Amino acid sequence: MLKKESTYRDVHHELIKQCKKGKQKAQMQIYKLYYRAMFNTSLRIVNSAADAEDVMQDSFLDAFQKVDQYSEEGSFGGWLKRIVINNSLDFLNKKKSQIQLNDNLEVVEDTKDIDIDDEIKIQDLKKALEKIKDEYRIIISLYLFEGYDHEEISDILSISYNLSRTRYSRAKKKLLQEIQSIQKERSSIWA
Amino acid sequence: MGIEKIKEVIQENREYFEKDPSMDHMNKFLFKLQEQKEEKKSRVMSWSAYRWWIGLAASVSLLIGISWFIINHEISPKDNNQTNLTAELFEIKSYYHMETKKKLQKMNACAKKSPNTDRLLKSAESQLLKLDFNADMLEYKLQTASGNKKLELAYIQSLKAKNDLVSRVYEEICSSSHLLTQ
Numbered sequence: 001m002l003k004k005e006s007t008y009r010d011v012h013h014e015l016i017k018q019c020k021k022g023k024q025k026a027q028m029q030i031y032k033l034y035y036r037a038m039f040n041t042s043l044r045i046v047n048s049a050a051d052a053e054d055v056m057q058d059s060f061l062d063a064f065q066k067v068d069q070y071s072e073e074g075s076f077g078g079w080l081k082r083i084v085i086n087n088s089l090d091f092l093n094k095k096k097s098q099i100q101l102n103d104n105l106e107v108v109e110d111t112k113d114i115d116i117d118d119e120i121k122i123q124d125l126k127k128a129l130e131k132i133k134d135e136y137r138i139i140i141s142l143y144l145f146e147g148y149d150h151e152e153i154s155d156i157l158s159i160s161y162n163l164s165r166t167r168y169s170r171a172k173k174k175l176l177q178e179i180q181s182i183q184k185e186r187s188s189i190w191a
Numbered sequence: 192m193g194i195e196k197i198k199e200v201i202q203e204n205r206e207y208f209e210k211d212p213s214m215d216h217m218n219k220f221l222f223k224l225q226e227q228k229e230e231k232k233s234r235v236m237s238w239s240a241y242r243w244w245i246g247l248a249a250s251v252s253l254l255i256g257i258s259w260f261i262i263n264h265e266i267s268p269k270d271n272n273q274t275n276l277t278a279e280l281f282e283i284k285s286y287y288h289m290e291t292k293k294k295l296q297k298m299n300a301c302a303k304k305s306p307n308t309d310r311l312l313k314s315a316e317s318q319l320l321k322l323d324f325n326a327d328m329l330e331y332k333l334q335t336a337s338g339n340k341k342l343e344l345a346y347i348q349s350l351k352a353k354n355d356l357v358s359r360v361y362e363e364i365c366s367s368s369h370l371l372t373q
Binding site for chain 2: 022024028035040050052058065120122125126145172175179
């Protein structure tokens with residue numbers, strides 16, 4: 001039986017090949033292609049533009065240093081994003097010594113009781129995301145923005161699959177609560 | 192319903208949730224990239240310098256090893272002769288060796304003058320070999336049993352026996368040759 005070999009090739013295959021040779025021009029081109037997406041991925045985790053920029057740039061340097069490890073089985077962007085996420089999480093861990101959510105003690109209201117306006121303003125959502133705890137923002141970011149599933153999230157955060165689901169559920173409620181309070185606050189100003 | 196709405200808002204307005212890094216981020220990154228390259232270069236250089244020093248150290252060690260080997264091999268025969276004898280025993284040994292050597296030289300000179308000494312010399316030679324072997328054995332045992340008085344006495348007696356034998360043969364050969372010359 002013939003073994004079917006992977007025929008996947010990243011769209012920037014040639015550039016990556018040049019990066020593997022240590023060509024600075026190619027490295028800069030790769031940076032230009034991905035910096036914005038990677039910066040925002042990091043920003044949603046570390047919640048500070050200056051820190052996110054540093055983490056993003058250091059992640060690019062890390063990626064270029066170990067670019068030989070990139071096997072081209074998946075997209076380069078996906079591989080790079082994992083480096084950015086890991087570095088962002090490491091940064092937060094160092095900053096806060098340890099991020100640990102006490103999932104058993106956290107009491108969050110049921111979503112049924114949270115009544116939010118149908119018209120969610122982008123600004124409200126952005127503000128709510130900035131206000132919630134780091135661990136909630138991280139899981140929301142990984143699930144809603146980066147599109148990872150719970151299996152991937154549990155791998156990234158080194159937690160169990162069930163814990164990932166539980167944490168996401170609590171984060172979701174917390175986010176809705178924040179939006180609700182922002183909406184209430186605004187309506188009280190207008191009233 | 193809430194979270195579905197949020198998902199929708201995010202998907203439809205993704206661009207609004209994105210920000211740009213600082214204006215000079217590109218220059219900052221270029222600087223970092225060059226810094227990393229320099230660091231890598233100096234690491235490679237320090238590695239090659241390290242390898243050079245390792246090579247030098249290995250050569251020096253090899254030279255020392257070879258020298259030690261050569262010196263040791265030159266010393267080892269001497270070591271075989273130098274036993275762990277006490278100073279007194281060594282003095283006694285040297286005395287008897289010197290005495291025996293002197294008498295043997297004289298005896299050989301006398302033997303050249305008298306032709307009928309072959310049989311006597313051969314018998315003396317075989318006895319001397321036995322005495323030498325005996326002395327060597329005792330000397331070897333003394334290396335591991337230094338201070339053993341019985342062994343020391345036996346060793347001195349074997350040296351004396353050799354000297355006595357040489358003296359006796361010397362007297363016999365030299366007196367006969369003296370008589371012949373008279």
